[in-house]
Each structure stands twice: as structure tokens, then as C-alpha cells.
Amino acid sequence: MGKPKVAFICVHNSCRSQIAEALGNLLAAEVFESYSAGTVKTALNQDVVRLMKAKYQLDLTQSQTSKTLAALPTVDIVITMGCNVSYPTLPCRYREDWGISDPTGQDDMAFEAVIATIETKVRQLASRITAGELGNYD
Numbered sequence: 102m103g104k105p106k107v108a109f110i111c112v113h114n115s116c117r118s119q120i121a122e123a124l125g126n127l128l129a130a131e132v133f134e135s136y137s138a139g140t141v142k143t144a145l146n147q148d149v150v151r152l153m154k155a156k157y158q159l160d161l162t163q164s165q166t167s168k169t170l171a172a173l174p175t176v177d178i179v180i181t182m183g184c185n186v187s188y189p190t191l192p193c194r195y196r197e198d199w200g201i202s203d204p205t206g207q208d209d210m211a212f213e214a215v216i217a218t219i220e221t222k223v224r225q226l227a228s229r230i231t232a233g234e235l236g237n238y239d
Contacts, residue, residue: 105177105230105238106134114139114167116146117182117201120219123159129227138168146205152212177238195235
């Protein structure tokens with residue numbers, strides 16, 4: 102089966118889920134494939150674009166776009182970001198919610214805290230997958 106496909110899901114696919122997809126690709130590509138999508142397609146949050154470029158030298162405008170759930174491939178793991186909305190059922194083998202508040206409209210410190218939290222959670226997710234805690238994907 103190979104590496105599991107992980108979908109990071111949020112309402113607008115403009116901020117938290119985009120951060121998670123980018124950090125998954127940067128920090129855990131050898132463990133899982135990263136995707137993101139939202140129930141509504143909007144523009145990428147420009148604060149996220151700016152801060153991810155400054156911190157990780159990632160230009161999200163070159164590597165990612167906002168997508169709806171229909172754009173996702175079949176995924177193995179679904180991670181919702183804590184948007185407090187009902188998502189259409191996405192078939193998967195494992196699902197969890199990270200419960201991360203949306204920093205949109207707040208200062209850079211709020212965004213940086215969210216980015217740091219997502220980085221930690223992406224690293225933990227990669228470790229849990231590697232350890233077989235979320236099932237076997239070989």
C-alpha cells in the first residue's frame with residue numbers, strides 16, 4: 102500500500118489546513134503524503150503565505166492552492182483542524198480533530214503560535230504512523 106495519504110480539512114482551506122499540508126510535505130514526506138481541502142474554496146491567507154515563507158522559505162503561492170473536498174484523492178487519514186462544523190463523510194481508515202483555533206484577523210504572534218502547534222502535531226503524526234499506532238500502511 103505504501104505511504105498513507107493524509108488530508109488536513111478545514112472550512113476555507115486558506116490557513117490551518119494549508120499550514121499542515123505544507124509542513125507535512127516539508128517535514129514528513131518520507132512517512133505520509135499530505136493534502137488539504139475545505140468545505141469552501143477561498144484564497145490563501147496572506148499572513149500564512151508571508152509567515153511560512155519567512156520561517157520555512159516555503160512559497161505557498163507556488164506550491165499550493167485552496168481546494169474543496171471534491172479535489173482530494175482517496176485518503177487514509179483525515180485530520181480536521183477544529184473548525185466546529187460538520188464535514189461530509191470522507192471515507193478513511195483513521196480520523197481525528199486537532200482543535201486548533203483560527204488565527205485569522207489576529208497578530209503575527211497568534212499565527213506563529215498556530216504554526217508552531219501544527220509543526221509539533223505533524224511531527225507527532227509522522228512518529229505515530231511510523232510506530233504503527235494508526236494502522237499498517239505497508
